[in-house]
Amino acid sequence: MEMRYPRYVVIHHTAGHDVPALTINSYHAQRGFGVKLTSPRYLVEEYIARGFNKVLGGVIVSIGYHYLIRADGTVEKGRPDFIRGAHCRAQNMNFRSIGIALTGNFDSMDNPRGEKGLMEPTSAQMTALRELVFYLMKIYQIPKEQVIRHEHVKNAATRCPGDRFVFKV
């Protein structure tokens, strides 16, 4: 089992509608993002109970983010923190960071009228994000300069999480 110790937090929007982690999981499964989690056993059982895909000796977790923040402020666990992400290839960030995504499409060019999801984060999402980020900074000793937007990762050709997303640590 690969173990990772994150040094960054990378923030995303999902660029889509407010859907559960399991739905994002199925999208990411189609893109081949799955990793097999085999231990610890109690964690494997937890993912199986949540509806993730059980396989021989473990469970497949495909959602690329470590956390998903829903419109109502609910934080849904994506992949375990100690498993590499599938959310930002640039700068090898999948191996160096915790990926958090907020449901919605906060880009005014891509989603001018809200047809692709929430146009801006809800206050419940922002409250949950702030709490989660401070918690992660504390447990992993991540400095605030290393809590970054996806678009600010060097060579990441994206506008994610969009211009309508404003956050300062």
Ligand SMILES: [Zn+2]
């Ligand atoms: Zn992103």
